[in-house]
Amino acid sequence: MNKIANRQVICDVLVEAAKEDKDVVALCSDSRGSASMTKFADTYPEQFVEVGIAEQNLVSISAGLAKCGKKPYASSPASFLSTRSYEQCKVDVAYSNTNVKLIGISGGVSYGALGMSHHSAQDIAAMCSIPNMRVYIPSDRLQTEHLFKALLKDEKPAYIRVGRNPVEDVYEEGNVPFEMDRATVLREGTDIAIIACGEMVKPAADAAKLLEEKGIHAAVVDMYCIKPLDKAAIVKAASGAKAVLTVEEHAPFGGLGSMVSQVVGSECPRKVVNLALPDAPVITGTSKEVFDHYGLNAEGIAKKAMELL
């Protein structure tokens, strides 16, 4: 099992970038430890901005820095960054079109037993509905690295969610198929198309193996780019299958499932079922316990797929 969390990879990529580019700035809201940004803060203190526990300030200050030529990467728990600073994300970043990269750390139910206040099960819905805001949820550390190297090259707003704990690799080191804003097809399949994002990609891929043992051919798509959504990949996977199953660590409304349903409904109508967290406070437990409870694991995904067919 890989021991490197996605957030650690982000810090490493930014430290490397900051070495060459004085304009790369990291900001935290008393969250440098949680964001794994301590190394950045220690290595380039003059390129690090601490704002204290003030998420609205974090986002507005980032926007002001960006407007004056800086390249700010603002990290804060996804729950607070996406909804407490929502107004600032909307007006100062997206609407004003400032080059701010918003990094939602400890996303989804990463904080486990800390409860609903600390879970970000609304961030996809919130962020995707803002014009000019891009939304990315990478599935493993290797994809995270590629994503951030790509983000460093552009000057547009983006929100990126990563989880707190290391996750199993989806890809192989040195062999990561990555194209910016294009979903990664992990496998093709003619029975069911499973479209997942973030930490749900690995169990989706494992589910496909379980299904294969039962003679069911499942396609698996890693939709790390929630917005702009790779519609062509959805249409291709859905058109070649009998039904579509979406899997996400998010509330059942307004997330990946809703967005995929819109595309499938209009382009290639067939049944779409969404596996997600409930429309209720999430049960207490670690991420794994929570996922197992709601069937957001390989067995649960495979079971749901078989019910669908």
Add this chain to the structure above:
Amino acid sequence: MSNLKALAYEMRERTIDIIVEGKTGHIGGDMSVMEILTELYFDQMNISPENMDDPDRDKFVMSKGHSMEAYYAVLAEKGFFPIEEVIEKFSKFGSKYIGHPNNKLPGIEMNSGSLGHGLPVCVGMALAAKMNGQGYRTYTVMGDGELAEGSVWEGAMAASHYKLDNLCAVVDRNRLQISGNTEDVMAHDDLHERFRAFGWHVIDVADGNDISQLKAAFEEAKETKGRPTVLIANTVKGKGSPVMEHKAGWHHKVPNQEELAQIRKDLKERKEALLHE
């Protein structure tokens, strides 16, 4: 026009034109903020249509974004776009001249309108200057009702933490907001003490509609080192005509024909008087 006091009145006349043609506008705050914007744009700040791409020019964010009609009059006078075009198109269908700052227009740095954003954004702008060793100054103008937004105080805290003496905020202290007197809505008459407690240098501008007093205050701000400065500019909402002055009802209003005639007459008389001062 070198006479800034008279220029402020001329731009008030244009502001009224914009509001009357557009049939909408935050007229009271437009009138109270006019001298603050005039002194900033025509005396203090190094900003012009020619130097917008210069990273070393000064920076400005209109935090009380609803006073957009006054801001249009000032930016047009500065040469960013023709005033005739603003008067003709303001708030009309499909227009880029909307009721709050829109940074797709030349001269406008940041979109605003949602209150309490300008100061924290300016903290970022001023911080960038410190990080880069640049000498530009950053300014923002806030309304007094706006100070009830918590984000203002998050920004105020960070500005003093980072010793941003290159940042100057102005409070357009006209004492009226849409629901009435600021002290009845959410009292903060101890504003000076509040900013001092947050580590700011505070300058009370007794008459915030007096160009000379504003000039002296901005010069003092430039000389203040190690901390940010705020100007509490005591202004009159609706300044320019007794029809509007000191009346909360004129926060957002379009004058009728009779009121308009009186307002135009009052503005013209005051402008003429200032021209011959």
